[in-house]
Amino acid sequence: MIANVFAVGEVEPADLRAGLADLLGVAAEAVDVADRDGDQETRRWDAPVLCTYRVLPLGDLALELDLSVEDRAAGTRTEADLAHGLAVRTATPVLYPAQDLGLDSAFWVAVPDGRTVRCRLETIDSDEDTTYRVDAVEEPVADLPRATVESLPEALDAEPLETPVSDAFLSTYPTGTTASVEGRVHYGLRVWERLVRRLAAGWGPSGRYREDLFLRDLQARDDLARLLAEVDAGHAERLRATLARLDDEFRDCTEPGDHPATEHWWRDRSPGNVPW
Numbered sequence: 001m002i003a004n005v006f007a008v009g010e011v012e013p014a015d016l017r018a019g020l021a022d023l024l025g026v027a028a029e030a031v032d033v034a035d036r037d038g039d040q041e042t043r044r045w046d047a048p049v050l051c052t053y054r055v056l057p058l059g060d061l062a063l064e065l066d067l068s069v070e071d072r073a074a075g076t077r078t079e080a081d082l083a084h085g086l087a088v089r090t091a092t093p094v095l096y097p098a099q100d101l102g103l104d105s106a107f108w109v110a111v112p113d114g115r116t117v118r119c120r121l122e123t124i125d126s127d128e129d130t131t132y133r134v135d136a137v138e139e140p141v142a143d144l145p146r147a148t149v150e151s152l153p154e155a156l157d158a159e160p161l162e163t164p165v166s167d168a169f170l171s172t173y174p175t176g177t178t179a180s181v182e183g184r185v186h187y188g189l190r191v192w193e194r195l196v197r198r199l200a201a202g203w204g205p206s207g208r209y210r211e212d213l214f215l216r217d218l219q220a221r222d223d224l225a226r227l228l229a230e231v232d233a234g235h236a237e238r239l240r241a242t243l244a245r246l247d248d249e250f251r252d253c254t255e256p257g258d259h260p261a262t263e264h265w266w267r268d269r270s271p272g273n274v275p276w
Contacts, residue, residue, distance in 0.1 A: 001074040005083050006056075006121075006132065007063040008109075008143045009092030013053070016065075019089035020049055023082070024073045036066075048073040059124070059131040060144060061095065083110040093143050095121060095134075101158040109134075109141055117141055120152055138208070151208045151276070159205055163193040169242040173235055181230045184223060189242070191220040196246050199253035203275045211276045221266055 011019075013033045021028045032047035034040065036054045043050075050068040067082060077085075083096040087110040098106035098118065109117040119137045123130060136148040138155075166189045176182030195217040203209050224243060231239055247266070254269035 001067070001069045001071070001077070001079070001082075003065075003067040003069070003079040003082050003096070005065050005067065005079070005086070006061045006095040006107075007065060007086070007090065007092055008061055008095070009090075010062045011090045011092060015090055016051055016053065016086075019086055020051060020067075022089055023085035024049060024069065024077075026073055030073070057129050057131040060134040060146065061132045062092075080108065080110070080116075083108070084114075084116075086110075087112045088114075093141055095119065098155075100160075101155055103154060103158060105135075106152075106155060106158070109137060109144070111141055115139065118152060118155055119144075119147065120154070151210050153210060153213060156206070156209060156213060161194045161197045161205070163190050163197065165242060165245055166190045166193045169238055173239075181227060185227055185231065185239070188220040188224045188227065189239075191217050192224065192243075193246055196249045196253070199271055200249060202273065207275065209275045214271075214276075218266060222264055225264060 013035075017028055017031045017033045020026075020031045020033075024031075026048060030047055031049040031051065032044045033051045033053065034043050036052050048070040050066075052066040054064040054066075056062060056064055065086075069077075069082075079096050083094040087094040091112050093112065094110045095107045096110065098108050105120050105122060107119050107121045109115075109119050111117060117137050117139045119141075120135045122133045122135045124133055134144050134147045136150050136152060137144055138149070138151055140149050141147065170186055170189065173185065174182045175186065178184075178187070195214070198204065198209060224239075228236060228239060228243075250266060251269065253271065255272050257268040257270055
């Protein structure tokens with residue numbers, strides 16, 4: 001197993017060795033820990049566990065850890081398991097990549113108290129060295145006091161959500177540039193169905209959402225209403241039927257407001273359970 005993680009606080013090499021040995025169930029002598037910028041000639045490259053650390057410039061993170069663990073020592077453990085195990089044993093949060101989103105900035109924070117918190121990690125390049133800033137977290141983490149606490153919009157937009165109704169229509173609908181009628185229909189329809197799926201799942205998959213994204217999704221439905229007049233006659237009726245099906249689901253998942261909208265009825269409906 002190969003893993004690349006970050007420690008928020010400073011950890012001594014002896015504590016890294018002891019923590020990894022305890023976590024992986026191996027003898028301390030089976031763990032080789034060394035500074036990336038130190039002497040590499042004395043390393044035990046055949047050790048079952050190799051940990052190469054880099055002391056980071058002053059910032060939100062203290063250490064970058066490159067871990068290489070033989071399969072027999074790793075067992076069924078994942079990178080997340082290593083991060084959480086190290087966080088508990090070294091008493092400092094450990095960051096590891098959020099592979100599920102495919103975003104370079106998407107990371108998880110393994111907190112020593114057992115929580116897993118999504119965060120946004122920014123890379124700051126300079127002439128001297130590379131440092132890192134934890135720009136935002138989705139829950140407060142005491143050791144990251146400068147991070148903004150918010151639901152991350154890029155993470156919410158990257159969450160996997162199926163859009164079968166949109167897919168069925170768009171499979172036979174032409175594609176186009178972002179600014180074209182076709183491109184705007186492709187974008188707007190999937191945005192609208194993703195909102196419907198979130199509502200139907202009680203704001204799944206994460207249970208989070210943002211008011212600004214909710215308003216953006218309503219705007220997508222506004223745009224679709226205008227685009228109906230611009231869609232070619234061969235596809236307009238099918239688009240109306242597709243929207244009607246999604247609109248019915250939206251009604252089922254929302255409640256009427258006190259001030260009926262004069263133009264678009266969906267503007268006067270609200271989710272019963274607001275997550276922001």
